[in-house]
Amino acid sequence: MTVTRDDVEAAAHRIAGRVRRTPVLRVSPTLSLKLELLQHAGSFKPRGAFNRLLVAKEQGALSGQGIVTASGGNAGLAGAYAARELGVPARIFVPMTAPATKVARLRTLDADVVQIGSEYAEAYEAAVAEAERTGALLLHAYDQPEVVAGQGTIGLELLAEAEFDTVLVAVGGGGLVGGIATALGDRAQVVGIEPESAPTLARTLDAGELVDVQVGGVAADSLGARRFGALAFEAVRANGVRSVLVSDDSIVAARDELWREYQLAVEHGAAVAYAALQSGAYRPAAGERVVAIICGANTDLSTIG
Structure with a gap:
């Protein structure tokens, strides 16, 4: 089964009033943060x-x-x-x-x-x-059509709220990146960001098929799926999504900076998109307008430096 943009639009209509329309924080002329950590239950997943x-x-x-x-x-x-x-x-x-x-x-x-x-x-x-x-x-946490379509509603919100060329999305099992890629289609580039210690999408793209991947690291509690979702794999291949890997050290540093600079208390998995920018793992072109999805806040506050 394939998830379509019509499915995402139907999901947006169905869940309206039950989820929050989360804000976009513009931190520079070329960088914005989609604050999905403010969603009910502390992440995009509702x-x-x-x-x-x-x-x-x-x-x-x-x-x-x-x-x-x-x-x-x-x-x-x-x-x-x-x-x-x-x-x-x-x-x-x-x-x-x-x-x-x-x-x-x-x-x-x-x-x-x-x-x-x-x-x-x-x-x-x-x-x-x-x-x-x-x-x-x-x-299912990420591999059901209704789940992927629901996560894709973030992409529809972005189209109404911001002007952008690229969206950086944390990747675990792929429901979020697959949904957003489906919602945006050719309207913007979508890049999956994942820890070097849990490279589920990267290994799947390399293999050209779904494979089991050894996972671990600081973000494994939220980005620790061993196998990428079949629905999301269809979506990322159809929309040219690629993977960029970031180190655990850069994730920790990005998480600390999100708190220090913007008072955003996020879990490690939610810092990976920002880590790609701060570490240089993803280098935007001149003038490229980037949105990083900040996708979760369920963390132990005592661990933020």
Whole structure:
């Protein structure tokens, strides 16, 4: 199945009033920051979660069994938030390595939290088994059409809010970059930014097919998908998205600078797009207008320097 711009536009209509239209901060004539860290539940992911749940509700597939999802944290928070708003239960499977701040916040959203395994992939296997056993709706963190289309609504907002040539997007499983690329099409260049320690898109593009990738590093809790999403892979190939890699040190430095210069408290995964600029891993051409997506705020504030 392919996600289209029509799907993204339908998602924007469906989730209107349930998600925040996040602001764009213009920090220089050629650089803007899309502040998706201000979204409900602290990341961009409620866009896709609401779209998935609302489509299921329209189809009569959202039952009293509620939803089940697997997450390093943010997709779980989004699913729990959307489920609570729609009045259904949520069971969230997270790896044992998930940050304590995200696990604690999941419980404040009335979610049933199950910690299992050391990586997202193990939590996902458990979530699939639970959905099959109970009949609950499976919400995938990044590889469902409704999820990709929902994340793409950020691209539609950008077209209405800013003038730009390039969008830098953090990459984990690919739902965000795939959705934005679909929304923008040939209207702008989309570049995926990912940690050197979790080069899921880069290795997939190199191979020309979906492959499993060893992941780790400071941003693994949010950008630690072993395998790129099939839907997102179609979108990035169709729209010429490329990958740029950044080091863990540059991610930490960018995160600190976002706090120091703009008072933006972000998680490591949300700093990778900015890190590409600050480290020189991505060098804009003269006059190139760039938007960096700042996509998540769920972090331990004591770790920001």
